Amino acid sequence: MNVKFIDVCNVFEKIEGIKSRNETTSCLAEFFKTLDTEDAQILSYLVLGRVAPSFVNSEFNYSEKSIVNLLEMYEKVEKRGSDIKKIREQTGDIGDTVYQVWSLFGSKEKSLALASVYDELWKIVNTTGNGSVDSKNAIVLKALKSFSPLEAKYFIRIICGSLRFGINYKTLLDVFSFVASDDKSVKESLNRAYGVCGDIGYICSKVVGFEKEKVIENLKTIEITPGIPVLSRLVERVQTFDEVFERLEAPIIVQPKFDGLRCQIHKYSMSDFTKSINVLWSRYIKKSEESGLFESQVDSTIVKLFTRNLEDVTEMFPEIVEDAKKINNDSFILDSEVLGWDGKDFLSFQDTMQRRRKYGIGDLKKDIPVKAMCFDILYLNSVPLYQKDTKERVEILSEFSTIGSIGKAETVEVSSSEELDRIFQENVQAGFEGVIVKQRPGEYLPGVRNYEWIKLKKSMMSSLVDTVDLVAVGYYRGSGRRANLGVGAVLGALYNEEDDVFEAICKVGTGISDDMLKQIKTSLEGDSVKDGLQNVKVPKSLKPDVLVYPKIVFTVEADEITKRIGNGDENIGCGLSLRFPRLVEWGRDKSPSDATSVKELSSMFENRKK
Numbered sequence: 001m002n003v004k005f006i007d008v009c010n011v012f013e014k015i016e017g018i019k020s021r022n023e024t025t026s027c028l029a030e031f032f033k034t035l036d037t038e039d040a041q042i043l044s045y046l047v048l049g050r051v052a053p054s055f056v057n058s059e060f061n062y063s064e065k066s067i068v069n070l071l072e073m074y075e076k077v078e079k080r081g082s083d084i085k086k087i088r089e090q091t092g093d094i095g096d097t098v099y100q101v102w103s104l105f106g107s108k109e110k111s112l113a114l115a116s117v118y119d120e121l122w123k124i125v126n127t128t129g130n131g132s133v134d135s136k137n138a139i140v141l142k143a144l145k146s147f148s149p150l151e152a153k154y155f156i157r158i159i160c161g162s163l164r165f166g167i168n169y170k171t172l173l174d175v176f177s178f179v180a181s182d183d184k185s186v187k188e189s190l191n192r193a194y195g196v197c198g199d200i201g202y203i204c205s206k207v208v209g210f211e212k213e214k215v216i217e218n219l220k221t222i223e224i225t226p227g228i229p230v231l232s233r234l235v236e237r238v239q240t241f242d243e244v245f246e247r248l249e250a251p252i253i254v255q256p257k258f259d260g261l262r263c264q265i266h267k268y269s270m271s272d273f274t275k276s277i278n279v280l281w282s283r284y285i286k287k288s289e290e291s292g293l294f295e296s297q298v299d300s301t302i303v304k305l306f307t308r309n310l311e312d313v314t315e316m317f318p319e320i321v322e323d324a325k326k327i328n329n330d331s332f333i334l335d336s337e338v339l340g341w342d343g344k345d346f347l348s349f350q351d352t353m354q355r356r357r358k359y360g361i362g363d364l365k366k367d368i369p370v371k372a373m374c375f376d377i378l379y380l381n382s383v384p385l386y387q388k389d390t391k392e393r394v395e396i397l398s399e400f401s402t403i404g405s406i407g408k409a410e411t412v413e414v415s416s417s418e419e420l421d422r423i424f425q426e427n428v429q430a431g432f433e434g435v436i437v438k439q440r441p442g443e444y445l446p447g448v449r450n451y452e453w454i455k456l457k458k459s460m461m462s463s464l465v466d467t468v469d470l471v472a473v474g475y476y477r478g479s480g481r482r483a484n485l486g487v488g489a490v491l492g493a494l495y496n497e498e499d500d501v502f503e504a505i506c507k508v509g510t511g512i513s514d515d516m517l518k519q520i521k522t523s524l525e526g527d528s529v530k531d532g533l534q535n536v537k538v539p540k541s542l543k544p545d546v547l548v549y550p551k552i553v554f555t556v557e558a559d560e561i562t563k564r565i566g567n568g569d570e571n572i573g574c575g576l577s578l579r580f581p582r583l584v585e586w587g588r589d590k591s592p593s594d595a596t597s598v599k600e601l602s603s604m605f606e607n608r609k610k
């Protein structure tokens with residue numbers, strides 16, 4: 001039987017009140033067990049505040065301001081005496097505002113099915129172009145009129161992007177394991193499947209309604225598919241060249257370490273895509289230029305570019321798309337790093353990042369051309385390659401013909417620390433950040449970080465610590481000139497994988513220009529939270545002026561990892577802190593759960609002590 005949207009909202013309400021992650025997992029698992037496949041898929045996207053996976057352009061583009069305006073207009077008609085802006089201020093949350101206002105208006109719940117609400121959500125997504133604000137408002141108001149206050153609350157939170165359960169895909173994979181077997185025993189199969197197919201709804205369709213054995217069998221059939229991003233393989237760090245050979249057997253593979261934007265290049269034909277995978281969202285996606293995925297009957301060859309955060313960045317790099325289409329192979333998946341390129345040299349990371357925008361690409365394309373430097377190949381001419389040894393994949397890549405804005409990493413093999421030192425110095429002199437060394441045997445393990453791939457960066461060699469990726473969980477208003485900008489420093493947190501919480505470790509206020517501070521203010525102010533969040537821990541000594549929802553990842557460099565002197569809260573972030581942290585990049589292409597973990601920073605600290 002089809003589930004009602006109100007049942008989903010009741011579960012959301014329950015989750016909001018739950019403190020422990022395990023309880024959230026089992027609450028969601030019990031609910032998923034009662035759903036049919038399609039409802040379960042819809043729910044798996046909705047819990048993440050979406051209608052499709054993140055690599056499908058399906059944003060609501062609907063702001064809190066729009067809903068406040070809409071409610072004010074409606075109040076003028078209904079005349080219930082509610083002061084919308086005041087309620088918004090008092091509640092501090094757009095969902096709670098709508099709940100209160102809708103309670104006053106006394107609307108009648110029509111018990112819409114989840115699937116019908118999903119249709120409405122897609123209508124909002126697919127309303128674009130001139131006059132879209134009015135059209136979206138009309139859809140939202142019509143939907144609201146058929147909702148109870150609770151349904152209205154969650155509908156609005158979803159479309160305004162403020163459904164803040166702190167649930168990510170990792171939590172959902174845990175949930176699916178409990179759905180299949182009431183424990184975590186299916187997690188490994190789920191991780192593998194999600195690694196090659198980053199579509200949580202598709203994974204869900206292979207779990208719900210099946211017995212454990214069948215689930216495991218189903219998950220095994222999930223294969224790498226061009227058009228669906230693969231989780232990026234990650235790298236470990238070591239301190240010395242000798243340590244590389246303690247970890248890996250000689251000879252090892254060495255490639256330059258490019259400092260740009262991680263980018264997967266997928267080329268495929270639409271007919272092959274639809275034959276190989278049947279995804280729920282493909283029914284809804286606008287068959288137009290905007291979605292890209294299903295466009296163009298004439299030229300059925302599609303090229304898509306994805307970041308390591310599974311974001312579709314195809315529109316950002318049209319020259320790579322053009323050149324990928326020219327390459328003489330029908331289908332492939334390449335793993336690469338995109339860098340600014342002036343025809344002779346690679347540009348700095350900061351210059352490259354200017355290309356990381358979706359609009360106004362025309363001029364930038366001329367001013368800052370880019371080159372995708374491929375270092376791995378995962379799929380070629382309809383054949384998956386990711387399970388082959390790294391050595392074999394690198395050989396296949398060396399035979400692969402690239403052109404124009406698509407190039408290849410130069411790969412060498414070395415057998416001793418001395419040789420590695422020499423190659424490392426050569427690469428640094430050639431302008432690279434260092435090298436990445438790889439073990440010859442071993443498949444491409446999506447999303448995995450282990451010592452089979454190791455980075456050696458020049459910054460790490462000069463006895464500084466490696467850069468650290470922190471999640472912004474608050475900010476300080478600052479004093480003097482900075483007070484006028486509204487932000488003086490940001491509070492950064494590490495990710496604690498075991499407990500799924502963010503643990504604040506330091507205040508970052510250095511290395512930030514005024515323009516950047518303004519940008520930081522804009523990106524954080526909409527995400528402020530009134531009370532503390534269950535999944536964020538802050539030591540008393542670091543209490544910020546404003547707490548924000550953990551969403552943005554930023555990179556810092558520091559002189560040293562230090563131990564914080566606490567007042568009973570030394571356990572937060574293992575009591576670690578950074579000495580003189582400086583901002584390197586704001587708004588990384590990483591999700592909060594991909595930030596540096598407490599475990600990683602602890603092991604960096606221990607290594608440095610040694």
Ligand code: ATP
Pocket residue numbers: 233234235255256257258259261262337375409436455467469594
């Ligand atoms: P993380 O370790 O989480 O990836 P990060 O994003 O700060 O942290 P870096 O310290 O820059 O990463 O080093 C790892 C990254 O280097 C890889 O994720 C990849 O994007 C990039 N990279 C550059 N050249 C290569 C290469 N030849 N092989 C593999 N990865 C490379």
